[in-house]
Amino acid sequence: MCRWLLLLLWALLAGSAAGGSGQTYPHRTLLDAEGKYWLSWGRRDDRLAFRLEVRTAGYVGLGFSPTGGMAAADIVVGGVAQGRPYLQDYFTNENRELTKDSQQDYHLEYAMENSTHTVIEFTRDLQTCDKNDRTITESTVKVIWAYHHEDVGEDGPKYHSSNRGTKSLRLLNPEKTSVLSTAMPYFDLVHQNVPIPNKDTTYWCQMFKIPVFQEKHHVVKVEPVIQRGHESLVHHILLYQCDSNLNDSILDYGHECYHPNMPDAFYTCQTVFFAWAIGGEGFFYPPHVGLSLGTPLDPRYVLLEVHYDNPTYIEGLIDNSGLRLFHTTDVRKYDAGVIEAGLWVSRFHTIPPGMPEFHSEGHCTLECLEEALEAEKPSGIHVFAVLLHAHLAGRGIKLRHFRKGKEMRLIAYDDNFDFNFQEFQYLKEERTILPGDNLITECRYNTKDRTWMTWGGLSTRSEMCLAYILYYPRINLARCSSILDIMEQLQFIGVKEIYRPVTTWPFIIKSPKQYKNLSFMDAMNKFKWTEKEGLSFNKLVLDLPVTVRCSRADNAEWSIQGMAASPPAIERPHRAEPSECTSPSPSLHGNLSPGLLAGLTVLGSVLSSVHSGA
Ligand SMILES: *[C@@H]1O[C@H](CO)[C@@H](O)[C@H](O)[C@H]1NC(C)=O
Ligand SMILES: *[C@@H]1O[C@H](CO)[C@@H](O)[C@H](O)[C@H]1NC(C)=O
């Protein structure tokens, strides 16, 4: 115990010189819109270290919550009161009632308060083995934050009223450092004077032409360009590659995306090659890889899609945000490529209503991969980042990887998918994909609040199940997906015969009588879906043979149309590794003894007075 005290003493005093514990944090983000609450964090082996720097002299709170609200959250509250630092582990129940946790898993490392700010630094285990704490994984986590101008008193923290909020983050993102010459040239793809409607959600799309280069360039970094003051308005940005055969006539105007009147040319832009989301940082390509521009295979026309979030219906906002692409003629060793792997986006992807969970799978099978890889890169391709993509009903996505019938570690996963937080996640280690490998994109949806079928499609109320795989060296494969047989699906609801030849879309049912002359979509909506029926349907669709479709970068499909491949015999759904908490024993650095706490408090109070005097 004595050694502990000395260590703390050392840590606290060492930190005092640097205005912090002296620790560096690889990640830092602003949590509020007013610029008052900064969160820094970094991984330390099996622990995560945090630094909160908040413009208040009262308490500051941080938590992890399933929905972004205060219910069922893991919360830590700290501050400096009368020169004494404090840090307390709390949790809330479903009714948002706050309780102090009997197992205190957050460890104060540094605290400071001056006339304007409170700074606290603390650590916790990723997995605390406390049922009241949330385990921190690679999945998205909804971080909640709050602060108050008063410190925590006898009765616990006072209600923070509007000084609170939530932000989605992936806390275990690998640390990427990259040195770029500051003078690197760039070009911007930014919207021009978009009038933001006074409604919750707007997706604004515009096509751009990539500058014409005489020689090959590599984009090595992409950064968001957010109009000042619009940091919380611009929610996410996607950049799609469009058909290269278009001409400049499509460049003139922006339009609301997925709107019935949107220009047809927009529909040719389907491959995401860059994604940024609020809370996300800029994207660096690995030092040996760049995104090629200026050769015939490269994007010429791109679509910029910006999601604006205007929950308080502010009127008259005009936005000019977008992306900045840094490029160089000093090209790197490899070209980056993107493969879209998952379910082919179509109305044949069907999800019944009222389901708390429904699983869909997209298969990128060896037939697709092998042909592309054997021709070009028999030694395989190397994946370095992945964007998992679904729409509003998406709850979880996994990218599974099979070799010779055996499942390897997941390439990427997010068990807490948040549509409003989409960005490429770097892999901790590059993953090689060899000829003969299979990939499965597995998606989990929730349609509890829907009364009608959900279909695969482009709008946000329709669904997708995709993984955009960023890899090198580039091969000529843009898409590798599967499509489900619709007739087998329709048999489930009792359809016997459809009108042939098919001349209308969606096609029409001939028999039985209850569906006669209905489109297949109307027929599926007419079926009385219960949760039980939904589950049986789910079981059926997961076992159906799939049709594989592959397409090249120039959009030429070389498939395998109609070629049915059976999915490999796999465990469904993918089961996470078993938790390592066998018995709920407190961690090694569990509860501090009262004596130690008192020591810490005295030390903190000395330090904090040093700081306030400075
Ligand atoms: C208080 O501390 C914060 C955070 O370290 C610092 O930014 C600010 O300038 C300090 N204010 C004063 C008045 O010293
Ligand atoms: C450009 O494309 C549009 C339709 O996509 C076509 O009508 C027009 O003729 C094309 N213009 C040129 C100059 O090729």
Ligand SMILES: *[C@@H]1O[C@H](CO)[C@@H](O)[C@H](O)[C@H]1NC(C)=O
């Ligand atoms: C169904 O459609 C067919 C072909 O369009 C038509 O001949 C028939 O009268 C329709 N039947 C009913 C009951 O509407």
